[in-house]
Amino acid sequence: MKAALLQLTSGDDPAANISDVGARFDEAVRLGAGFILTPEVTNCLSTSRTRQKEVLRPEAEDETLAALREKAKTARVWCLIGSIALKTDDADGRFANRSFLIAPDGSIAARYDKIHMFNVQVSETEVYRESDGYRPGETAVMAETPFGTIGLTVCYDIRFPHLYRQLAQEGAQILTVPSAFSAVTGAAHWETLLRARAIETGSYVLAPAQTGTHPATRGKQRQTYGHSMAIGPWGDILADAGEEPGVICIDLDMKDVEEARRRIPSLRQANRFDDPE
Numbered sequence: 171m172k173a174a175l176l177q178l179t180s181g182d183d184p185a186a187n188i189s190d191v192g193a194r195f196d197e198a199v200r201l202g203a204g205f206i207l208t209p210e211v212t213n214c215l216s217t218s219r220t221r222q223k224e225v226l227r228p229e230a231e232d233e234t235l236a237a238l239r240e241k242a243k244t245a246r247v248w249c250l251i252g253s254i255a256l257k258t259d260d261a262d263g264r265f266a267n268r269s270f271l272i273a274p275d276g277s278i279a280a281r282y283d284k285i286h287m288f289n290v291q292v293s294e295t296e297v298y299r300e301s302d303g304y305r306p307g308e309t310a311v312m313a314e315t316p317f318g319t320i321g322l323t324v325c326y327d328i329r330f331p332h333l334y335r336q337l338a339q340e341g342a343q344i345l346t347v348p349s350a351f352s353a354v355t356g357a358a359h360w361e362t363l364l365r366a367r368a369i370e371t372g373s374y375v376l377a378p379a380q381t382g383t384h385p386a387t388r389g390k391q392r393q394t395y396g397h398s399m400a401i402g403p404w405g406d407i408l409a410d411a412g413e414e415p416g417v418i419c420i421d422l423d424m425k426d427v428e429e430a431r432r433r434i435p436s437l438r439q440a441n442r443f444d445d446p447e
Contacts, residue, residue, distance in 0.1 A: 171317035171422045174203035175378040177398040177411040181385030182216035184225055188237050190415075195238070197417050199245045205317065205422070207250040207378040208238070209398070210325050210350040211267070214255050215380060218389030219303050226265060228257045235270065243276030248315060252348020252378055253284065253324050255304075264305040269322050269348060271313050279315075282322035283307025286330055292354050300326075310337060318343040318424050321373075325349040328363045328377075331370060338371035339437055343427045345373045349394075350380040356395025361407070369405040371437065372430035374422060376400050381413055403430035 176194040180187045191212055198206045213234035216222050229235065235254055242249040249272040256266045271280040285308065287301035310333060311322045321342030327333055328347050337345060345367060351360055368375040381396025398411035400420045409418040431437060 171205055172201070172203045172419055173205040173207065173376060173400070173422050174198035174201060174417050174419045175376060175398045175400060175409070175411065176206065176208045176417055177379055177381050177396060177415050178209055178212065179382040179384055179415050180209070180212060180215040180380060182214055182218065182221050182225065182387055182389075183385070184213045184234055187213055188234055191234070192237065192241065194415070194417055195241050198419070199247065201417065201419050203247065203419055205248045205250070206242075207252060207346060207348065207376055209252045209378045209380045210348045211255050211380070212252055215350060215384045215392060216386060216389060217392055218386070221388040222255065222265065222303065226255050226257045229268070232256060239272050239276045239278070242272040242274060246274045248272065248274060250320070250322075250346050250348065252346075258305070260305055262305070265303055266307075267300075267304045267324060269324055269346070271320065271322065280311055280313035280320075280322060282311035282324070283309075284324035284327065285310070285333065286326045288326040292352055296352070296354065298352075312337060312340060312342050317422060318374075318427075320344045320346060323347055325351065328367060331367065334367045334371055334373075335437070338373055342371075343373055343424050344422065345371065345375045347375060347377040348379070349377055350392070351395040353393045353395045356397065360395055360397060361399065364399055364401050365405045365407070368401040368403060372403045372427055372434065374401065374403055374427065379411070381411075381415060403427045
């Protein structure tokens with residue numbers, strides 16, 4: 171199976187973002203991809219809660235989701251929509267950061283709400299409080315496909331290795347990490363974290379990412395790291411998109427997962443131990 175990772179610079183105008191992701195999707199189809207992955211917040215990347223309240227929609231009304239479902243159906247390909255920011259009916263008004271796996275008939279094969287919220291202070295001037303606007307998910311999600319079992323995660327999840335180990339122990343062979351990674355933390359940690367999760371689990375790690383300076387009609391412009399990456403089950407970098415928007419492709423072969431786990435069977439060798447005293 172050929173997988174294509176789309177690297178985007180999404181802004182806070184969902185209509186404009188649909189046009190951009192659609193063009194990249196079509197490029198991936200021309201390259202022969204049967205599994206196409208987009209980054210986190212494909213529909214709208216914004217730091218302004220008022221702007222988000224204006225342009226975000228519930229799942230049933232989201233135009234980006236509808237457009238990519240139709241494209242997957244027309245092209246007869248699998249699509250991982252890295253995530254879409256969605257309105258919910260929560261009493262506190264918080265949004266969902268939801269990843270979707272779309273089947274070749276356009277149906278939704280799996281949904282995953284990002285579990286770990288990015289609440290950090292990178293520096294005195296760079297502070298994130300994702301949980302102020304988004305409510306966390308509570309359930310890990312896997313999905314079966316003809317080419318492999320996928321474990322769905324999103325961005326900041328990558329810093330919580332127990333999630334990936336559990337997904338792999340339950341049968342996941344491909345771990346998806348769509349992201350909008352901070353430029354600062356990306357330069358320091360992105361590659362290391364992705365390779366570590368692949369090595370620890372003997373899995374493919376596919377991480378389509380946002381990149382660059384993101385257009386904003388309101389609020390502060392965000393900068394993201396880019397470097398969408400595909401990591402093999404042995405921890406090798408199979409593709410790196412660099413810093414420009416674009417498409418990178420790799421071939422997935424689950425025999426490589428089997429071989430990595432045969433050589434280092436750590437998923438089966440975890441011993442129980444007492445808590446430290």
